[in-house]
Amino acid sequence: MITKHTYVGGQPRPSGLEPFDKLYPATGEVIAKIEPTSLEQLDEVIAEAAEAQKAWAALSGTERGRVLLRAAKILQDRNEALSRVEVMDVGKAIAEAESGDVPSGPDALEYFGGIARDMPGTFHTYPGAVGFTQRVPLGVCAGIGAWNYPTQIACWKAAPALAAGNAFIHKPSEETPLVAYEIADALTEAGLPSGLFSIVQGDATIGRALCEHPGVAKVSLTGGVDTGKLIIKQSADTLKKVTLELGGKSPLIVFEDANLDDAVGVALSANFYTAGEVCSNGTRVFVHRSIADKFLAEVVRRTASIRVGDPMDRDVHMGALISETHMNKVLEYIEIGKAEGATLSAGGNRVRPQGFENGYFVEPTVFSGCTDNMRIVREEIFGPVMSVLVFDDEDEAVSRANDTFFGLGAGLMTTSLARAHRVADQLQSGSVWVNTYNICPPDLPFGGSKQSGFGRENSRFALEGYTETRSTYIDLNNFEGAY
Ligand code: NDP
Numbered sequence: 001m002i003t004k005h006t007y008v009g010g011q012p013r014p015s016g017l018e019p020f021d022k023l024y025p026a027t028g029e030v031i032a033k034i035e036p037t038s039l040e041q042l043d044e045v046i047a048e049a050a051e052a053q054k055a056w057a058a059l060s061g062t063e064r065g066r067v068l069l070r071a072a073k074i075l076q077d078r079n080e081a082l083s084r085v086e087v088m089d090v091g092k093a094i095a096e097a098e099s100g101d102v103p104s105g106p107d108a109l110e111y112f113g114g115i116a117r118d119m120p121g122t123f124h125t126y127p128g129a130v131g132f133t134q135r136v137p138l139g140v141c142a143g144i145g146a147w148n149y150p151t152q153i154a155c156w157k158a159a160p161a162l163a164a165g166n167a168f169i170h171k172p173s174e175e176t177p178l179v180a181y182e183i184a185d186a187l188t189e190a191g192l193p194s195g196l197f198s199i200v201q202g203d204a205t206i207g208r209a210l211c212e213h214p215g216v217a218k219v220s221l222t223g224g225v226d227t228g229k230l231i232i233k234q235s236a237d238t239l240k241k242v243t244l245e246l247g248g249k250s251p252l253i254v255f256e257d258a259n260l261d262d263a264v265g266v267a268l269s270a271n272f273y274t275a276g277e278v279c280s281n282g283t284r285v286f287v288h289r290s291i292a293d294k295f296l297a298e299v300v301r302r303t304a305s306i307r308v309g310d311p312m313d314r315d316v317h318m319g320a321l322i323s324e325t326h327m328n329k330v331l332e333y334i335e336i337g338k339a340e341g342a343t344l345s346a347g348g349n350r351v352r353p354q355g356f357e358n359g360y361f362v363e364p365t366v367f368s369g370c371t372d373n374m375r376i377v378r379e380e381i382f383g384p385v386m387s388v389l390v391f392d393d394e395d396e397a398v399s400r401a402n403d404t405f406f407g408l409g410a411g412l413m414t415t416s417l418a419r420a421h422r423v424a425d426q427l428q429s430g431s432v433w434v435n436t437y438n439i440c441p442p443d444l445p446f447g448g449s450k451q452s453g454f455g456r457e458n459s460r461f462a463l464e465g466y467t468e469t470r471s472t473y474i475d476l477n478n479f480e481g482a483y
Contacts, residue, residue, distance in 0.1 A: 003033040004177060006041055006201060007184050008048060009194025015041050022177055025091025025320040026311050028358040034177045036202035039209055045198050046215040049140045049167035052195030057137050057165035061117040064163060068113030070190035075106040075183065082151065082182050087311045089150050089176035091320035091360065092274050094312050101274070104440070105155030105183065108458065111442035116163035119463065128477040135467035137165035138217035138241065142210040144231070145180075146222045147173035147322050148277040148382075154180050157220045158187075158197055160462040166217075167196045171210060174203050175322050204230075211235045218466065221245065222279075224380075225406075225451050243455030243465050245279070246448055247380045248408030250429065251401035252282030252437065255394070256290045258413035262435060263287075264298040266413060267386065270437035272306060272364045275318050276330075276384035279452075280409030282437055284377055285388045286397050292390045296345060296368050299388070303346040306364045309353035320359045321383060327360035330383030334365055337376040342367040342387070372400055380406070394423065402428045407450035411437045430456075 003019055005012040019033035037045070056064065075082060082105075083097040092101065124131040143157035154170050161168040172180045180199050187197045200206055211219050211234035220243040221231045228244040235242050252270050254263045270282035287295045311319030321327045327350065334348050347365030352358075362384055370377050370387040377387045391397040401410060410427040412434055414420050424432040430447045433439060440446045445456035455465050 001030070001033055003035060004181065004201070005035045006037040006045065007181060007199040008045055009198075010185055010188030013041060020174060023323070024088055025322050026356050026359040028324065028360070031088060032178060034174070034201050037200035037206050042200060042206065042209050042213065045169060045200060046140055046213055048195040049169055049198060050215055052193055053137070053139055053165070053167035056162075056167065056193065056196055059165075061119060061163070064165065065113040065116030067187070067191050068109045068116065068159060068163060071186045071192065072106040072109035072113060074186040074189055075109070076103070078182070078186070079103060082179065084312070085179045085182055086151050087319070089178045090148060090274070090277075091311055091322060092277075093316050093319040095314050095316070096274060101149055102151045104442075105151040108152075108155045108159040108442045111458075112159040112163035112463065115460065115463065119164070119467070129473060129475045131471060131473045134470050134472070135164065135464065136470045137467055139166060140216050141166045141168050141218040141220065141466055142216050143168065143170045144207050144210065144219060144221045144223065145170065145172045145176070146279070147175035148274060148279070150176040150179045151183065153222045154183050156457045156462075158183070161466045162192070162196060164463055164466040166466055169198045169200055169210065169216070171200050171202070171207055174201075177201055208234050211240065212238065214238050217241065218243070220455070220465075228453055241465075243457075244448070244453035245455075245457060246408070246451065246453040247382070248279050248281070248406045248448065248452050249284060249378065249380050249404050250280055250282045250406065250409040250411070251284045251286055251427070252411040253391075253397045253401055253413070253423065254285065254287045254291070254295060255412065255414040255416070255419065256288040257415045257419070258291075259415060260291065260294060260298065263413040264295060264302060266411065266435070266437050267299060268302055268306075270411060271386040272303075272318060272384050273438065275321055275362070277322065277382055278438060280431065280438055282409065282411045283381065283385065283387060284401070285386055286391045286401060287388060289390050289392055292388075296388055299366055299386070300346045303364050303366055308351050308361050308363065310356055318364060318384065320356070320361050322360070324360055326383070327362060330362050330381055330385065333376055333379070333381045333383070333385060337367045337374065337385070337387075340374045340376065341369070342374060342376060343369040345388075347384070372403060378404065394419070398423060398426045402426075405451045406448070408448040408452035409433065409438070
């Protein structure tokens, strides 16, 4: 049994604290022991990060970028091995890990490695004086991750932070503590000096300590809305900068002029990718009444062909949910949906695939006949549960889609260009996808509005989030004082 520790500069740092178990979600077996980071160790890690950050920030963006580009290449070359670790962490299907989730990590390193050299400021002229602005790094930044996309989350936060000249400390979710070590190793091999990417392990105690520590300048969380609120409170005394990537209950609107095949395909992937454990999933599927029956019949037919089972089998579409607790929560929501009067049109049960009887698998599940006030429609389930709702006209669809305190993603299916723009413009969410879903290229910002959070991952906006603006004013003449 391997034991993993706090990790600095590619080296383990034992803390002597009681390790916790890391389980493989597909079998429920313990596959690793993880030693939490002690609070004394955290002080050390932060101090070393602060020291290393000074020299890192003094390098040119080009030099920093080269390290990230080398790390991206190392991770890309190891995509298969890395994906296996991501699967051990999350229990998701390897086909998804290899093709999308894991490559999105090095994609971010590649993107931010490329633009690290290009952080323009502004230039201002005055009579006898000039002024300019620069983006300067914040210092030591921390990431706190959710468990659904551990490679992506670590890289989406570390890449802009490092590109901008910060040191980065990552706390993965306790459920998915493994894959971050692969990223740390790649960065070390790529030449990242010790102290600039460190891993701390543990639960909310260590997360809270990161928020409260005066040596940390910024915390970026990917997690639930309630955790986001705690992060703000815990960060208040040190007035930390905070980015929050939180949950969602996103709408997907299927208009009567949509290509039906595409709409069904998009709805399935917007609900069942990563067993539905995706923050931006389009779980409230609004379908125009005139096509609702046909749409539902196709959704049900194609859902039946989704293969659930051994996550390491490349022919499997859907792997396990993250934990027994989470599986039970999802199954409980399915019971709530039935009790609320929604029609169970597909799935609804735990699955016990042969050889994986103790794993946390749930059938892809479709509820139809849903209404807006049902709990399965209002609350984030974070599992493979789609709710289908019917609407009659565009204004109604938009206002019902917006009737939520979440605002992470939204999708619409239409063949009308005018409608695509008109509706996209009215949807209250950080991202809108038209005729597709959950596509997040690294140069396009991703993040929430309303209670789905603030700040952005990816793009130049993320780089801004890991820097602040310094203004410099230079008087070109002798100083003429009043006294
Ligand atoms: P949680 O909010 O439970 O946890 C997220 C992280 O925060 C974990 O590392 C957790 O530690 C840590 N944490 C918990 N409490 C505190 C605290 N008081 N102070 C500091 N850190 C703390 O989310 P889950 O891991 O359960 O992930 C699911 C949630 O994440 C869903 O709501 C989902 O929508 C959201 N999410 C959002 C995404 C986005 O980009 N917007 C993407 C992916 C997920 P630990 O669990 O180890 O104790």
